[in-house]
Amino acid sequence: MVSSQACSDSNSNNYQCQDDDDDDALVIVIMGVSGSGKSTVGSMLAKTKGCSYLDADDFHPHANKEKMSNGIPLSDEDRIPWLETLSDLLRENIVNCKTVILGCSALQKKYREILRVADPSYKSGSYGGRVRFVCLEAPVEVIAARLEKRAEEVNHFMPAKLLQSQLDLFQIENAEGIFMVDATLSPQAIVNNVRDLLFHQSGK
Ligand SMILES: Nc1ncnc2c1ncn2[C@@H]1O[C@H](COP(=O)(O)OP(=O)(O)OP(=O)(O)O)[C@@H](O)[C@H]1O
């Protein structure tokens, strides 16, 4: 359950994002297909901003990870409870005035909607709320090469062969106001771009 502590609670010294105003807690979701660089960029961005990084992969039930490691794409039935858990967690951060970065595939609008409702004041269809999305975009060849290389270097449950299923599912609408970022750049350049897009524009 989520507490309803007000953001203006002067007794709270739990703010994790040192350069945030307490009224400005944001959730930045770094999204994209497997291998686009969500964990790499998300964790670096969180360090730069001095706030927490959550990796959606850490919240998958064992059964989901086992399915993916066996080369079977997740279904809606697998994803929805997982996204709802993430949404509860994001809401907890928002009501406690904590800015947080989440790395999560969020491949479809209906999945992103579950994350957006973490913002207690979100109204369906209004996309300027506290939950913002940054999509890491790169050509399929670049991502496939990264996944192959990762598989050689580390033991990751997500096999490169599931990339096509992720691309098949991936769907974005202009009206959603998602920030599209060139994910072929170096991780540091991507972090700088995201920071400029999301934080400097709003004077933070
Ligand atoms: N900008 C980049 N340039 C070059 N290599 C990168 C870049 N970003 C990530 N990588 C590398 O690509 C691989 C995939 O990156 P990462 O694990 O961050 O992606 P991901 O989107 O979190 O993947 P998944 O969804 O499967 O967990 C890693 O080996 C990482 O080191």
Ligand SMILES: O=C(O)[C@H](O)[C@@H](O)[C@H](O)[C@H](O)CO
């Ligand atoms: O929605 C999904 O299919 C999952 O989130 C996957 O994207 C994996 O969790 C991730 O890519 C593996 O690291």
